[in-house]
Amino acid sequence: MPEDTPQQTEQSLAEQVGNRRAARSRIVDLGHPAYPNRFAATSLVSDVVARWGGSDAAAIDAVPEEERRVAVPGRVLAIRKMGKAVFLDLSDGRQRVQAYVRKDGVGDGGWALLESLDLGDHVGVAGVVFRTRTGELSVKAEALTFLAKCLRPLPDKWHGLTDVERKYRQRYVDLIVSEETRRTFEIRARVVSYIRRFFDGRGFLEVETPMMQLIPGGAAARPFVTHHNALDVDLYLRIAPELYLKRLITGGFPKVYEINRNFRNEGISTQHNPEFTMLEFYTAYADARDQMALTEELLAGAAREILGTTQLPWGDETISFEAPFRRLSMKDAVVEYGRDVPGGAIRADELATLEGLKGAAERAGVESIERFGDVPGKLLAELFETLAEPNLLQPTFVVDYPAEISPLAKTRPDDPRTADRFELFVGRMELANGFSELNDPDEQAEKFRAQVAERTRGDDEAMLFDEDYVEALSYGMPPTAGEGVGIDRLAMLFTNSRSIRDVILFPLMRPKAAGR
RNA sequence: GGGCCGUUAGCUCAGCGGUUAGAGCAUCUGCCUUUUAAGCAGGGGGUCCCGGGUUCGAAUCCCGGACGGCUCACCA
Numbered sequence: 236m237p238e239d240t241p242q243q244t245e246q247s248l249a250e251q252v253g254n255r256r257a258a259r260s261r262i263v264d265l266g267h268p269a270y271p272n273r274f275a276a277t278s279l280v281s282d283v284v285a286r287w288g289g290s291d292a293a294a295i296d297a298v299p300e301e302e303r304r305v306a307v308p309g310r311v312l313a314i315r316k317m318g319k320a321v322f323l324d325l326s327d328g329r330q331r332v333q334a335y336v337r338k339d340g341v342g343d344g345g346w347a348l349l350e351s352l353d354l355g356d357h358v359g360v361a362g363v364v365f366r367t368r369t370g371e372l373s374v375k376a377e378a379l380t381f382l383a384k385c386l387r388p389l390p391d392k393w394h395g396l397t398d399v400e401r402k403y404r405q406r407y408v409d410l411i412v413s414e415e416t417r418r419t420f421e422i423r424a425r426v427v428s429y430i431r432r433f434f435d436g437r438g439f440l441e442v443e444t445p446m447m448q449l450i451p452g453g454a455a456a457r458p459f460v461t462h463h464n465a466l467d468v469d470l471y472l473r474i475a476p477e478l479y480l481k482r483l484i485t486g487g488f489p490k491v492y493e494i495n496r497n498f499r500n501e502g503i504s505t506q507h508n509p510e511f512t513m514l515e516f517y518t519a520y521a522d523a524r525d526q527m528a529l530t531e532e533l534l535a536g537a538a539r540e541i542l543g544t545t546q547l548p549w550g551d552e553t554i555s556f557e558a559p560f561r562r563l564s565m566k567d568a569v570v571e572y573g574r575d576v577p578g579g580a581i582r583a584d585e586l587a588t589l590e591g592l593k594g595a596a597e598r599a600g601v602e603s604i605e606r607f608g609d610v611p612g613k614l615l616a617e618l619f620e621t622l623a624e625p626n627l628l629q630p631t632f633v634v635d636y637p638a639e640i641s642p643l644a645k646t647r648p649d650d651p652r653t654a655d656r657f658e659l660f661v662g663r664m665e666l667a668n669g670f671s672e673l674n675d676p677d678e679q680a681e682k683f684r685a686q687v688a689e690r691t692r693g694d695d696e697a698m699l700f701d702e703d704y705v706e707a708l709s710y711g712m713p714p715t716a717g718e719g720v721g722i723d724r725l726a727m728l729f730t731n732s733r734s735i736r737d738v739i740l741f742p743l744m745r746p747k748a749a750g751r
Numbered sequence: 752g753g754g755c756c757g758u759u760a761g762c763u764c765a766g767c768g769g770u771u772a773g774a775g776c777a778u779c780u781g782c783c784u785u786u787u788a789a790g791c792a793g794g795g796g797g798u799c800c801c802g803g804g805u806u807c808g809a810a811u812c813c814c815g816g817a818c819g820g821c822u823c824a825c826c827a
Binding site for chain 1: 758763782786787788795821
């Protein structure tokens with residue numbers, strides 16, 4: 236503690252920490268190591284609950300005591316003292332079980348240890364499983380083992396941590412006291428695990444491609460820059476793995492996927508964290524339509540297996556992951572959700588011309604229209620984002636993206652201005668983006684050149700020319716469909732979380748100001 | 752970056768110009784051998800985020816700052 240900090244500042248906290256340090260000393264004086272190396276557990280709390288939770292008192296009593304004897308470790312999350320008997324709530328982070336400690340059950344030594352326990356301490360309880368007369372599953376303690384001290388007071392046992400800043404900055408505290416937070420991250424883990432099993436079971440190969448890239452490609456976003464000293468070269472943290480995964484398709488793996496972090500040096504919001512997790516999967520000899528079908532299967536299957544239903548609560552609403560999802564072209568979406576635009580509903584025929592698009596954008600309230608540089612596809616996409624995206628609650632594949640904003644996608648065979656691309660919207664968020672991959676090296680080179688031209692004009696999120704990628708395509712990439720799915724947003728949907736920070740264990744935070 | 756809101760005990764919060772800033776939980780002391788947000792009795796604990804201003808008087812009003820939340824912009 237800095238010497239210029241007045242002692243009173245943290246007197247109450249200091250007092251409580253002091254009490255806990257004193258308790259730790261007493262425990263050591265009793266002959267218990269404060270931080271022993273291991274505990275010979277017979278089971279965890281969850282195991283005890285799984286084994287006995289379904290049995291009533293009579294059924295448990297019918298089992299011989301020797302078969303009910305356990306040694307179970309856990310964190311003490313409640314202490315109810317009743318004179319010469321004490322109830323402890325013991326948690327393993329998933330379940331709780333009660334320990335019933337009587338002075339005559341653990342002896343003077345055990346009792347002395349118990350009296351120095353604080354909320355948050357780790358202990359091991361050896362004893363016999365039974366139910367109290369109120370029916371609570373409990374372990375009647377015969378011996379206590381001290382396992383680790385908690386030197387700081389835990390947050391309010393009933394309200395937990397509501398200060399969202401602290402929840403994020405000190406997730407370990409949030410996790411100790413919030414079952415809901417633990418459940419959120421368990422569901423997230425199960426989502427990822429399901430995805431791996433889904434793709435592994437369908438012959439996909441899980442791969443890992445570079446996070447540090449010389450040319451940050453595969454998406455339109457500003458990258459983070461770093462530097463490799465030995466090579467004396469700047470490197471970029473990847474904004475997407477896309478171009479490497481397609482090199483692997485060219486190399487001969489017909490189905491690949493990767494679940495890993497992307498980094499984008501952009502704003503932070505309830506839907507954006509600078510580092511986020513993306514699933515990308517590529518299927519040779521498939522097109523966008525096939526990817527959409529596979530996506531429906533993946534998401535509906537994940538919901539059913541992990542949550543037991545395809546009907547997911549989302550605030551006051553319900554999202555149905557039951558396949559098939561709705562398909563809607565971008566133009567139809569703009570017309571459908573542009574009906575109530577002041578100054579007149581958006582008409583389909585307007586969307587066919589640049590002038591029409593500009594007029595529609597003006598009526599829709601789009602600001603500084605000139606920033607779209609008279610590119611029809613950009614105007615249409617902007618109209619879509621303004622009018623339609625905020626309305627797409629139920630899973631909806633928006634198809635027929637403008638080719639100008641899809642430089643890595645194939646165009647439709649019947650319309651060179653339209654990409655064979657889709658995005659999946661759920662809960663008014665973009666969840667996935669996929670397309671039939673452009674595999675003509677000359678056309679790809681052409682589109683890279685157009686991107687570089689836009690970059691020169693000041694669009695610092697336009698793509699860079701990746702010559703090696705074009706060379707890879709020139710070796711012949713089979714027809715392929717690819718897709719990216721935002722895992723964090725999927726986790727939001729599966730856990731009814733309104734902020735991406737609620738599904739990222741340690742979201743990026745501004746450093747706390749020095750001093751306070 | 753703009754707008755709105757927030758920051759008071761370890762935690763959750765009340766107090767919103769007028770005695771010495773409160774409550775519940777936590778902590779400390781005492782009682783209690785089947786309780787469960789245990790209970791009962793008593794005690795301690797505060798730079799009211801930071802800095803300036805207005806005022807006889809500021810947690811409270813004003814200005815600036817820090818951090819956070821929501822939102823808009825940005826993120827095609």
